[in-house]
Amino acid sequence: MKRLVLIIAMIAIVSCKSSDKQKENVAEATDTKEQTMQKQDIYQFKVEDLYGEPFDFASLKGKKIMVVNTASECGLTPQYENLQELYDTYKNNNFVIVxxxxxxxxxxxxxxxxxxxxFCKENYGVTFPMMTKISVKGEDMHPIYQFLTQKSKNGLKDSEVQWNFQKYLIDEEGHLVxxxxxxxxxxxxKITDWIKG
Structure with a gap:
């Protein structure tokens, strides 16, 4: 009988140690995953504007940024007018639209x-920065949109660009919010409150 109790006790001890080891392994795996998913910022990107001039996102440090994919022949194209209105209203409040x-x-x-x-200038008087045409989805997705749409890069969430004029809000530290x-x-x-907040 004593021998049986001793065997059961030894099994319990071994099983506890094994469970502790599993917990350690899970914790290590989680730490490694968190390190690989470190939140990046938008300041790493350099692009070209519509006129072929270099545009460095690092020049926007300390500003709130709205990144928006645009199109000239879309039912949502009149949003250019609202974008310009928003930019005119808040451009002096550390806010920019790209x-x-x-x-x-x-x-x-x-x-x-x-x-x-x-088109942008003549029809909507656009003065906010407009970049060169890129791809925002698919195999040729531009790196900046990989950052905006992948949680492993932006630290916030995975998303898919659903259509033209999807908006990505970036805080003063360059992080997607x-x-x-x-x-x-x-x-x-929702947007104006965020800019003013």
């Missing part, structure tokens, strides 16, 4: 960079 024309949805941005620049769906107007209270 537009990325993209032709990923229904071929609604077929123009060249020159044509897009002309919110994804706003395309149909939400740029002058929506």
């Amino acid at each position: 537009g990325f024309p993209a032709n990923n949805f229904g071929g609604q941005e077929p123009g060249s960079n020159e044509e897009i620049a002309s 919110e994804v706003i769906e395309p149909k939400t107007l740029p002058i929506d209270e």
Whole structure:
């Protein structure tokens, strides 16, 4: 009988040690995963604007940033007017909008960079920074959109660009804080409250 009790006690001790070891392994794996998922910031990116000039996101440190993918022949194209209104209202309050024309949805941005620049200026008086045309989804997705849409890079969430005029809000430290769906107007209270907050 004593022998049976001793055997049971030894099994319990071995099983506890094994359980502790498993917990250690899980903790180590979690630490490793967290290290690989360290939150990046947007300041690492350098792109070109519509006129072929270099644009360094590091120059926007300390500002709130809205990144938006745009198109000239979309039902949401009139949002350019709201974007410009928002920019005019808050550009002196450490806020900037950065537009990325993209032709990923229904071929609604077929123009060249020159044509897009002309369209934006003539039709909507756009003065906020507009970058060269890129891809915001698929195999040729631009690295900046990989950052915006992948939690492993942005530390916030995975998302997919649903359509033209999806908005990504970046805080003063260059971190993604919110994804706003395309149909939400740029002058929506949710956005203006965030800028003022």
